[in-house]
Amino acid sequence: MLRLFIADDHPLLRAGLKAVLDAEPDMHVVGECGDGISVADKVALCHPDVVLLDVVLPRLDGARATEQLLARCPGTRVLALSAFDDARHVEEMLAAGASGYVVKRTESDDLVAAIRRVARGETFIDPSVAHALDTKPDPQLSRREFAVLKGVARGLALKEIATALDVSVRSVETYRERAMTKTNLKTRADVIRYAASRGWLLDD
Numbered sequence: 001m002l003r004l005f006i007a008d009d010h011p012l013l014r015a016g017l018k019a020v021l022d023a024e025p026d027m028h029v030v031g032e033c034g035d036g037i038s039v040a041d042k043v044a045l046c047h048p049d050v051v052l053l054d055v056v057l058p059r060l061d062g063a064r065a066t067e068q069l070l071a072r073c074p075g076t077r078v079l080a081l082s083a084f085d086d087a088r089h090v091e092e093m094l095a096a097g098a099s100g101y102v103v104k105r106t107e108s109d110d111l112v113a114a115i116r117r118v119a120r121g122e123t124f125i126d127p128s129v130a131h132a133l134d135t136k137p138d139p140q141l142s143r144r145e146f147a148v149l150k151g152v153a154r155g156l157a158l159k160e161i162a163t164a165l166d167v168s169v170r171s172v173e174t175y176r177e178r179a180m181t182k183t184n185l186k187t188r189a190d191v192i193r194y195a196a197s198r199g200w201l202l203d204d
Contacts, residue, residue: 005048036060055082100124122155145179153195
């Protein structure tokens, strides 16, 4: 059972989301709040798997609230929920540690699917932001290095990447190290931010 938390300052939206998510057989909303400054404390009390968090919240914005709650609860995944579909908001939330970004006009089935993907450790970016995140290749990366770095950013395990590319896990590790060295990236969070800024996290 996936434990979910909703952080949004609109009570009607929270109620609607709760009804939709609680109707899923494998999901249960365990908590909610309406401002950014209380998110970390409340999440720490109910230990959700995924937090649906509005980008714009009273008292503390979504990015800062994400940083605070992940510092308190590093195992929790954050799925940004926003009315904005511009690159700046997407990149700010991913830079803060969010695992995904969904716009509020998305269909309920697509939201549920996004939650499941984020809960599995994947990174999800709403396809509707494609116009803002233009795919930009990195000329310094080889085709394999690019594929591996993209897979890492999307949350795939090295074994999954190796299977997709039909190479060994050791080869994937080598490609990853080379790619991160070339791009001067140190952590997976760095890779996610870099991939998001280049539009690599959009579904093919």
